[in-house]
Amino acid sequence: MHLETFAHGHSPLHRLDPRAKLAAAIGYSLLVALGHDWAMLWAALGVSLAAVLTARLRPWEVLKRLLAVNTFMAMLWVLLPWQVVEAPAWPGLGLALNTHGVELALVITLKGNALALALMALVATSPINQVFHALAHWRTPQKLLQIFFFFYRYLHVLHREYHRLDWGMRVRGFVPGSNWHTYRTYAHLLGMLLVRSYDRAERVYQAMLCRGFHGTYWVLDHFAWQRRDGIFCGLWAGVLLLLLLLGRAGL
Amino acid sequence: MHISEGVLGGVVLAAGAGLSLAGVAVGLKKLDYGQMPKVAILAAAFFVASLVSVPIGPAKAHLVLNGLLGLLLGWGAFPALLVALALQAVLFQFGGLTTLGVNTFNMALPAVLCYLVLGGLTRNGGQRMPLLAGFLAGSLSVGGSALLVAATLYTAGQEFLTMAHLVVVAHLPVMVLEGVITAATVGFLRRVRPAMLGMA
Numbered sequence: 255m256h257l258e259t260f261a262h263g264h265s266p267l268h269r270l271d272p273r274a275k276l277a278a279a280i281g282y283s284l285l286v287a288l289g290h291d292w293a294m295l296w297a298a299l300g301v302s303l304a305a306v307l308t309a310r311l312r313p314w315e316v317l318k319r320l321l322a323v324n325t326f327m328a329m330l331w332v333l334l335p336w337q338v339v340e341a342p343a344w345p346g347l348g349l350a351l352n353t354h355g356v357e358l359a360l361v362i363t364l365k366g367n368a369l370a371l372a373l374m375a376l377v378a379t380s381p382i383n384q385v386f387h388a389l390a391h392w393r394t395p396q397k398l399l400q401i402f403f404f405f406y407r408y409l410h411v412l413h414r415e416y417h418r419l420d421w422g423m424r425v426r427g428f429v430p431g432s433n434w435h436t437y438r439t440y441a442h443l444l445g446m447l448l449v450r451s452y453d454r455a456e457r458v459y460q461a462m463l464c465r466g467f468h469g470t471y472w473v474l475d476h477f478a479w480q481r482r483d484g485i486f487c488g489l490w491a492g493v494l495l496l497l498l499l500l501g502r503a504g505l
Numbered sequence: 506m507h508i509s510e511g512v513l514g515g516v517v518l519a520a521g522a523g524l525s526l527a528g529v530a531v532g533l534k535k536l537d538y539g540q541m542p543k544v545a546i547l548a549a550a551f552f553v554a555s556l557v558s559v560p561i562g563p564a565k566a567h568l569v570l571n572g573l574l575g576l577l578l579g580w581g582a583f584p585a586l587l588v589a590l591a592l593q594a595v596l597f598q599f600g601g602l603t604t605l606g607v608n609t610f611n612m613a614l615p616a617v618l619c620y621l622v623l624g625g626l627t628r629n630g631g632q633r634m635p636l637l638a639g640f641l642a643g644s645l646s647v648g649g650s651a652l653l654v655a656a657t658l659y660t661a662g663q664e665f666l667t668m669a670h671l672v673v674v675a676h677l678p679v680m681v682l683e684g685v686i687t688a689a690t691v692g693f694l695r696r697v698r699p700a701m702l703g704m705a
Contacts, residue, residue: 257596287603326509333668355664365511370598397533404545405588412553441689449698451550455543
């Protein structure tokens with residue numbers, strides 16, 4: 255299971271401090287999610303696209319992610335633009351196009367795509383461990399950070415474990431179907447996965463105690479805030495301000 | 506069951522974030538450092554389990570399992586789901602940063618309620634009671650989440666009414682499936698590792 259598709263690269267965005275990028279992503283998300291001016295939303299889509307191009311992400315991977323985001327949007331386009339009318343223009347077709355619904359679907363599609371692209375360009379371009387590290391700098395509670403860290407660390411281990419159990423079942427001739435046997439078998443697979451995870455957690459914690467764990471999770475590599483990070487933050491603040499002005503002008 | 510970015514209004518987003526923050530704070534307060542790896546690794550196990558697609562009639566469904574998560578982690582379900590959803594947002598762009606609070610709350614609240622109401626029944630009782638409690642926990646927490654998602658969507662406007670109905674109806678078969686799987690898993694854990702359900 256390789257999850258950090260975009261984390262490694264040589265673009266200007268990959269080189270930035272994760273703190274700068276995460277702050278930029280949060281500010282941008284809030285602004286775009288709450289905005290409702292057309293000019294601003296189209297401009298935001300442009301900004302996000304520019305960010306993805308700057309990050310030089312693999313186009314095919316970006317498209318795959320967008321496809322996933324837009325399956326939800328497709329559902330909106332099917333459901334939102336229609337309204338039931340009392341006296342249909344054509345008999346048997348009691349639906350009419352609702353312009354407000356169309357606008358709503360378009361607004362949500364714009365926002366969703368702009369924000370998904372921005373997350374790919376700004377956050378997914380840092381390895382996840384560095385994102386945790388950035389959160390640690392912002393005084394995120396230690397306990398929450400540890401859950402984050404262990405969750406991500408053991409996700410891969412458990413995914414392999416699951417596949418091992420799954421292969422074991424298939425080797426013994428298990429074919430899933432819609433029957434009690436299948437559901438009971440899956441429940442036992444799940445139960446076994448949970449029991450093994452529980453035991454693993456116990457061993458991990460004992461190993462941590464052996465190494466003197468006392469509630470602090472230390473990070474070994476440190477960030478150094480550089481001039482380019484400051485410049486990026488300044489530029490990004492400018493972009494946000496422009497979008498904000500664009501939104502105000504339209505209102 | 507993610508609500509995408511850009512659907513909800515500022516008030517609902519802020520309310521979701523605030524409620525989730527409170528839930529996560531309670532969850533973290535109730536857990537000591539010894540339980541951190543347990544919460545995290547079980548959360549990871551649930552994440553992996555949710556990738557499994559189980560046949561149900563002609564279709565296949567992914568398991569949500571928030572009921573079982575609630576039974577095993579209690580209030581820890583809040584931080585566990587927050588972490589899982591945050592990583593989904595960052596890694597796959599499912600959901601997003603602004604909807605993180607709402608999505609966490611919609612998934613975690615029914616899980617914690619099931620733990621508070623049904624958790625005791627899975628530990629005690631005879632042969633049938635724990636399985637029944639497991640079934641109820643599995644189906645009601647998914648059903649509760651679907652209702653919360655539908656209600657949240659409806660706050661975004663009249664236009665979302667059809668979609669809200671659809672979310673609830675689509676989850677009816679999932680409720681049965683989740684109930685069956687959760688009951689069978691509770692039965693399995695009672696035989697194999699009763700300590701995980703909090704039994705002495």
